Amino acid sequence: MANTSRRGFLKKGMFGLAALPLGMGVLTSQSFAATLPPLSEDAPNAKALNYVKNSADAADHPAHKPDSVCENCMFWQPDTQGCTLFQGFSVEPTGWCQSWVQRPG
Template sequence: MPPITRREFIRHGLLAITALPLGAGILSSRALAADLPLLDPSSPQAQALGYVDKAGKARGHDAWKKDRTCANCMFFDADSAGCQLFPQNRVAPEGWCQAWNG
């Protein structure tokens, strides 16, 4: 293997330095999600999807079925209590909305 030139060394070093913030952002995304505020059931986004913080409160809703909660929905991230449908907030694991998908 031929020795690396000064120009290649500098180029690879600059690439590595520019990639550091990207890696740090990926690693800290879960920590940042945990700092998000809990979704307010009275907010317009929550009401549009019929979100409630306790699944039992949705019993009268046509789409409600027993044992369906945010915790077992495919949109829920258990590590951060985040929901893909409400990216600016955390949701209650025992909550529910009409977009539930297992």
């Protein structure tokens, strides 16, 4: 009887391992990006870091540089269009905040 339950456990485990790549294909980064709500400029954390959806709108900020946008920032996550500073939200690739740091490379 113990062998029967162990055999069943192993069969189910092997099926689960075989199905894993199929499940991962469904959960692509695009799926996650589509579910992230856009960050509002009025959100408290966005206001704290002076986030704007268009980098040109921050041209008068002392920390702003002409070529600084979310898309070339080290905190930008291209696979989800998110930012590590604004967890759970997508940000505009052309956006900017005062924490912008040039992406290495």
